[in-house]
Amino acid sequence: MVLELHSPAVPTFTQDDRIFRDENVLQDDYTPKDLPAREDELEAYTNSLQPVVNGASPRNIFVYGETGTGKTVATNRIIDDLNRDQKNFEDVEIKFVKINCKDLTSYQAGVHLVNEFREPSNHINSTGHSRADVNNKLWTHLEEIDATHVLFVLDEIDSLSEDDDLLYQIPRANANAKVEGTKVGLIGISNNFTFRQNLSARVQSSLCEDEIHFAPYDANQLTAILKQRSEKAFSDGVLEEGVVPLTAGLVAQDTGSARNALDILYRAGTIARNENNDVVTENHVRQAMDAVENGLIKDEIRALPTQAQLVIYTVAVLNQSGQNQVTKKEIHRLYKKFCKRTGVNAKSQRTIHNKLSKLQLKGFLNVTEENKGRGGGKRYKYELGVDADLINDALQDTPRLRDLSTNSTISQFS
Numbered sequence: 001m002v003l004e005l006h007s008p009a010v011p012t013f014t015q016d017d018r019i020f021r022d023e024n025v026l027q028d029d030y031t032p033k034d035l036p037a038r039e040d041e042l043e044a045y046t047n048s049l050q051p052v053v054n055g056a057s058p059r060n061i062f063v064y065g066e067t068g069t070g071k072t073v074a075t076n077r078i079i080d081d082l083n084r085d086q087k088n089f090e091d092v093e094i095k096f097v098k099i100n101c102k103d104l105t106s107y108q109a110g111v112h113l114v115n116e117f118r119e120p121s122n123h124i125n126s127t128g129h130s131r132a133d134v135n136n137k138l139w140t141h142l143e144e145i146d147a148t149h150v151l152f153v154l155d156e157i158d159s160l161s162e163d164d165d166l167l168y169q170i171p172r173a174n175a176n177a178k179v180e181g182t183k184v185g186l187i188g189i190s191n192n193f194t195f196r197q198n199l200s201a202r203v204q205s206s207l208c209e210d211e212i213h214f215a216p217y218d219a220n221q222l223t224a225i226l227k228q229r230s231e232k233a234f235s236d237g238v239l240e241e242g243v244v245p246l247t248a249g250l251v252a253q254d255t256g257s258a259r260n261a262l263d264i265l266y267r268a269g270t271i272a273r274n275e276n277n278d279v280v281t282e283n284h285v286r287q288a289m290d291a292v293e294n295g296l297i298k299d300e301i302r303a304l305p306t307q308a309q310l311v312i313y314t315v316a317v318l319n320q321s322g323q324n325q326v327t328k329k330e331i332h333r334l335y336k337k338f339c340k341r342t343g344v345n346a347k348s349q350r351t352i353h354n355k356l357s358k359l360q361l362k363g364f365l366n367v368t369e370e371n372k373g374r375g376g377g378k379r380y381k382y383e384l385g386v387d388a389d390l391i392n393d394a395l396q397d398t399p400r401l402r403d404l405s406t407n408s409t410i411s412q413f414s
């Protein structure tokens with residue numbers, strides 16, 4: 001007997017990318033050579049660093065602006081330029097020490113900075129040293145180093161928790177005579193607008209000697225950025241003419257973030273590739289935009305507290321069963337049943353009212369106001385402000401609520 005061999009019905013990988021020439025160019029960690037639309041900010045940076053180039057004391061610089069507006073990439077670019085050019089400087093040697101402060105306390109960031117001056121085998125750990133000890137180690141390293149200037153670059157300083165002591169100590173290291181043989185400066189980068197206001201007065205006055213603001217990009221600026229990247233990223237003739245302007249226009253209205261714009265263009269390309277299409281169309285951009293928005297909404301739903309998730313889920317079930325606008329009482333009745341089913345303690349109707357208001361503020365719910373007639377008073381009616389499928393999808397990833405059937409209906413629970 002001869003066994004017939006069937007080719008397996010599994011997808012095969014082939015190197016056949018008609019859409020992308022080099023998709024890495026659209027990824028967040030790719031560093032472009034030029035930064036269109038940031039000429040003014042780069043010039044401001046250069047001016048602020050001029051004293052260092054001249055051998056004088058650095059000015060401390062606070063860089064701020066919305067997420068995705070090029071703060072990190074522009075800073076890296078400035079550091080690279082200065083590192084390249086300093087070979088020509090006489091009597092000036094600048095060392096940059098750059099860390100990202102995300103998820104670090106002020107104390108842990110101090111430990112990281114000390115370790116930047118040490119071999120891995122000699123690193124200190126984040127426990128067992130007093131803060132004064134960590135600071136003293138840092139001052140010693142600064143004193144001993146050969147460089148004439150050390151510039152600390154602390155990215156995402158708004159996530160430094162605990163206190164802002166480090167942001168005071170570093171800019172003041174020379175003035176407070178902690179370090180005398182090396183000129184010390186700080187560049188602090190933040191995307192949180194309230195952060196500056198909340199800094200203590202002493203930090204504000206020392207860190208924010210110079211401030212450089214990165215505004216959200218407008219449509220023309222995003223077009224320039226996307227064009228520059230897409231020439232390298234996509235094969236010739238793949239992008240329909242309207243793709244870049246449409247992406248730029250949509251993102252400019254929304255966030256003005258280059259990261260966002262690049263992400264959407266990249267997704268539009270992958271959607272076209274998955275469809276085996278030879279061109280990226282405006283329709284692909286719209287699909288990509290929806291996918292990004294839906295992803296963000298799902299992330300937000302996943303991040304809600306369980307009680308709020310149960311409330312929004314209840315409204316979704318009521319809406320899906322045909323009751324489009326529901327009162328807080330109706331919501332509370334079904335919510336209690338869902339609580340019982342999931343083993344969560346049910347809250348009072350009044351607490352639920354607060355949750356509903358918060359969900360409305362976040363855009364998850366829409367509310368309409370109804371006059372109750374002559375008796376006076378008002379009644380609020382709620383409906384979902386987002387697609388019910390997004391809520392179901394998001395809750396599928398929430399272990400505690402996963403078991404609530406996606407097809408729950410009122411009749412099952414009343």
Ligand SMILES: Nc1ncnc2c1ncn2[C@@H]1O[C@H](COP(=O)(O)OP(=O)(O)OP(=O)(O)O)[C@@H](O)[C@H]1O
Pocket residue numbers: 027028029030031032034035036037038065066067068069070071072073074190191214225258259262
């Ligand atoms: N002017 C520009 N030209 C080319 N690419 C840019 C420009 N501005 C930003 N980008 C790109 O957009 C993405 C986001 O930029 P970057 O990481 O610098 O933003 P950010 O302001 O630091 O954001 P966050 O506050 O979230 O850290 C990166 O991929 C970066 O290369």
Ligand SMILES: [Mg+2]
Pocket residue numbers: 071072073155
């Ligand atoms: Mg950044």
